Amino acid sequence: MPNFEQPIDRLGSNSIKWDTILKTYNEKELLPLWIADMDFKAPAGVLNAYQKLLDHGILGYTDTPESLYTAIINWEKEQHQLAIEKEEILFFSGVLAGITTAIQAFTKPNDTILIHDPVYPPFANIITTNRRQLVRSRLIDEDGRFVMDFADMEEKFKHQHVKVMILCNPHNPGGRVWSKEELQKLGNLCKKYDVLVLSDEIHQDLVFPPYEMTSFFKAGEDFSDFSVQFTSMTKTFNLAGIKNSVVFVKSAKLRKQLTRKQEENFQQEINTFGLVGMEAAYETGKEWLNELLPYIQSNIAYTMKFFQEHLPNVHIMSPEGTYLLWLDFSKYELSDAELEERLIHKGKVVLNTGVSYGPSGKQHMRLNVACPRATLEEGLHRIAMALK
Numbered sequence: 313m314p315n316f317e318q319p320i321d322r323l324g325s326n327s328i329k330w331d332t333i334l335k336t337y338n339e340k341e342l343l344p345l346w347i348a349d350m351d352f353k354a355p356a357g358v359l360n361a362y363q364k365l366l367d368h369g370i371l372g373y374t375d376t377p378e379s380l381y382t383a384i385i386n387w388e389k390e391q392h393q394l395a396i397e398k399e400e401i402l403f404f405s406g407v408l409a410g411i412t413t414a415i416q417a418f419t420k421p422n423d424t425i426l427i428h429d430p431v432y433p434p435f436a437n438i439i440t441t442n443r444r445q446l447v448r449s450r451l452i453d454e455d456g457r458f459v460m461d462f463a464d465m466e467e468k469f470k471h472q473h474v475k476v477m478i479l480c481n482p483h484n485p486g487g488r489v490w491s492k493e494e495l496q497k498l499g500n501l502c503k504k505y506d507v508l509v510l511s512d513e514i515h516q517d518l519v520f521p522p523y524e525m526t527s528f529f530k531a532g533e534d535f536s537d538f539s540v541q542f543t544s545m546t547k548t549f550n551l552a553g554i555k556n557s558v559v560f561v562k563s564a565k566l567r568k569q570l571t572r573k574q575e576e577n578f579q580q581e582i583n584t585f586g587l588v589g590m591e592a593a594y595e596t597g598k599e600w601l602n603e604l605l606p607y608i609q610s611n612i613a614y615t616m617k618f619f620q621e622h623l624p625n626v627h628i629m630s631p632e633g634t635y636l637l638w639l640d641f642s643k644y645e646l647s648d649a650e651l652e653e654r655l656i657h658k659g660k661v662v663l664n665t666g667v668s669y670g671p672s673g674k675q676h677m678r679l680n681v682a683c684p685r686a687t688l689e690e691g692l693h694r695i696a697m698a699l700k
């Protein structure tokens with residue numbers, strides 16, 4: 313039985329979340345509730361598989377075993393009712409590595425790529441560092457949940473000659489699990505304007521009932537002809553450090569293009585720890601995940617209640633998936649710099665700054681609640697203190 317309540321000291325483990333913030337902010341004793349990894353131990357099945365590898369003691373070149381393909385295919389079938397064939401699977405050292413290669417494979421410099429605003433910040437970075445044009449379509453906050461502005465997207469597809477869209481499904485930072493109907497509408501627009509969809513589904517397993525994950529592939533019969541799906545077990549099972557991901561490409565034409573670029577960059581070999589961890593997680597992690605989801609949900613409920621009672625001026629989106637909360641501090645009328653200054657130096661708590669997710673993230677912050685309740689409680693009190 314996993315014990316999510318037990319705080320684990322991560323200081324001194326070269327954790328980006330815990331060990332880099334002193335240098336970044338020049339402030340001691342900060343509590344990190346930022347970057348998307350969890351303060352929980354990985355599932356026992358994964359740790360046991362690593363122990364077996366270490367006991368054997370040889371870490372030579374490792375082939376991708378047939379059993380890994382089977383584990384992935386079974387997971388997608390059982391958890392997501394998604395039929396994937398072995399030859400449709402490619403491996404990359406992370407979702408971002410896969411998306412970056414896809415951008416290089418499917419677009420040319422100066423081509424236009426659309427993303428939402430707000431959305432996971434590295435999307436914008438990889439578009440611009442690859443010298444592609446970045447276009448954003450703002451999400452609309454409709455009764456406390458994000459919805460897509462289809463008219464705005466159509467306008468941009470049509471007049472700005474968008475070649476590719478990067479979709480975040482479920483959405484980070486808003487926690488939306490896009491519905492089948494929304495994805496259908498989006499897919500039909502993309503088809504009409506010949507836009508290829510790179511669907512980042514790394515948060516696919518972190519979805520709370522009654523919401524249901526719909527893979528972009530499944531939203532329309534022929535959607536896999538013009539889309540590529542990126543996912544990983546690293547977010548689900550807190551294995552971000554093993555840098556691994558899977559890409560599903562059903563279209564033979566797209567697969568050929570992506571594989572060619574992957575080989576040009578010599579990115580096709582996956583490290584041993586990635587292969588071992590990935591297989592063990594898919595094969596043995598289900599129970600752990602079944603315990604994790606209610607724990608995350610209870611942390612979300614606790615946080616919502618805390619804000620209602622102590623900080624009613626902060627508007628929070630109630631997430632349908634992910635362990636990330638999007639907080640709107642605009643009622644405080646603080647600039648982004650003032651808000652960050654208060655949280656860091658007065659509250660001593662680190663959240664992700666909203667503006668990094670796009671212009672609409674002004675006066676917002678993203679909060680990660682995947683930590684033991686005691687850590688979360690302390691963090692929330694620090695936020696309240698910062699705003700006093």
Ligand SMILES: Cc1ncc(COP(=O)(O)O)c(C=O)c1O
Binds near residue numbers: 484514555
């Ligand atoms: C939407 C999204 N995509 C990709 C990543 C990063 O994936 P990777 O570490 O596999 O590149 C994250 C991490 O938080 C994420 O939230």
